[in-house]
Amino acid sequence: MQTSKAAGPRKILVVDDEAVLVDTIAYNLEQAGYRVVTAADGSSALDAARSETPDLIILDLMLPGMDGLEVCRQLRRESNTATTPIVMLTAKSDEIDKVVGLEVGADDYVTKPFGRRELLARVRALLRRAEYAPNSEGLGDTGEIPAARQPRNELAAGPLRIDLAGRRVNCRGQDMELQPKQFDLLAYLVRNRGTVLTRDQLLHNVWGYDYAGDTRTVDVHVRWLREKLEEDPANPKMIQTVRGVGYVFRW
Numbered sequence: 001m002q003t004s005k006a007a008g009p010r011k012i013l014v015v016d017d018e019a020v021l022v023d024t025i026a027y028n029l030e031q032a033g034y035r036v037v038t039a040a041d042g043s044s045a046l047d048a049a050r051s052e053t054p055d056l057i058i059l060d061l062m063l064p065g066m067d068g069l070e071v072c073r074q075l076r077r078e079s080n081t082a083t084t085p086i087v088m089l090t091a092k093s094d095e096i097d098k099v100v101g102l103e104v105g106a107d108d109y110v111t112k113p114f115g116r117r118e119l120l121a122r123v124r125a126l127l128r129r130a131e132y133a134p135n136s137e138g139l140g141d142t143g144e145i146p147a148a149r150q151p152r153n154e155l156a157a158g159p160l161r162i163d164l165a166g167r168r169v170n171c172r173g174q175d176m177e178l179q180p181k182q183f184d185l186l187a188y189l190v191r192n193r194g195t196v197l198t199r200d201q202l203l204h205n206v207w208g209y210d211y212a213g214d215t216r217t218v219d220v221h222v223r224w225l226r227e228k229l230e231e232d233p234a235n236p237k238m239i240q241t242v243r244g245v246g247y248v249f250r251w
Contacts, residue, residue, distance in 0.1 A: 010127055011035045013054035015045040015071070016089065017064055025058065028116045029123070042066025046074060049081050056127055057081075058119075061090040061101060069104050076105035076179070083180050085126035087119075102220050105179050108207075125208035129184070155190045158238065158251035160229070162187055171229050178228070181206065185221050186229075189239060189249040198246040222247055 012029055016022045017040045026036040037052050039045040042063045049057060057075070061068040068088060075081040088106040101109050108122050155162040161170040167183055169176040178186065184206050189197070199215035207217070222241075226233040240248050 009033055009035045010055040011037065011052060012123065013037050013039065013045070013048050013052060013057045015039045015042075015048075015058065015063065015068070016060040017041060017062075018060075025119065028120065032120055032123075034123075040064075042068070042071045045071050049075055049084070050078070053080060054084065055130070056085045056087070056123060058087045058089060058123075059106070061088055069100060072101070072104045072106055083130070085130050085180070087122055087126065089114075102217060103224070107179075107181055129208060130180075155187060157190050157193055157249070160186075160190065160238070160251075162190060169229075176228055178225075182221055182224055182228075185218075186225055189247065193249045193251065196242045196245055196248045202246065218247075 010033075012034050014022055014025050014029070014036055015038070016025070019040070022038050022040070026038060029036050037048055037054065039048045040063075042065050045057075045059065045063070046066075048054075059068045059071060063071070072086055072088070075084065075086065085108075086106045088101040088109040089112060090101065090109060091112040107126055110119055110122060153163065153165040155164065159172045163169070164187060167180075169178055169183065169186065185202065188202065188206050199218045202218045203215065222239055223233075226236045226239055230236045230238060238249055238251055240250055242248055
């Protein structure tokens with residue numbers, strides 16, 4: 001997580017090469033009480049993210065030079081922006097563009113054209129989740145811990161150790177690198193182990209009640225978790241699919 005910042009208006013970086021759209025988004029955000037900085041291309045976006053340390057980034061997919069996907073990839077590799085919420089803007093309706101955006105580390109996406117209320121709702125939801133995500137140190141060992149004896153800030157299930165305070169995951173003795181939403185989803189599944197959860201339940205409880213995305217988002221994140229945590233992702237033992245319903249964590 002990012003370190004806490006001084007009290008004051010949240011700062012949002014808006015990246016798009018359409019000047020009229022940037023002005024419109026900036027105006028609406030400022031009217032809602034946010035501070036806004038802008039960039040018109042990928043290189044400028046990276047510079048602004050590094051120097052301005054925004055609380056959230058609204059990033060267009062199609063940018064001149066370096067596109068939004070590459071910008072997102074680079075931001076996720078850097079310590080000061082690794083967990084900064086990113087909303088991807090795309091003019092395309094093809095599902096593959098949305099999935100790819102999520103796969104490189106975006107937290108949410110909005111398809112153009114979009115309404116003012118929709119964008120502000122996404123921004124508020126992501127900032128709220130980032131504000132209340134805990135941030136501290138500590139990770140348990142890799143031995144089994146009975147549920148009744150687990151520390152309140154740690155979850156343990158089979159080979160998994162989840163440090164809720166430090167937002168770290170250890171699986172079979174190896175530290176795992178998870179994106180913020182991957183971590184949130186895994187923690188929610190483990191907290192509710194043995195309970196079959198629908199995709200709508202997961203969207204509501206992990207992404208937030210006002211998240212307007214579709215259930216494909218859940219499937220993409222589950223696939224990532226399986227690839228990182230399961231010994232055989234094609235035959236998962238921990239995160240299992242319940243056909244026609246959703247997912248369940250079993251161990």
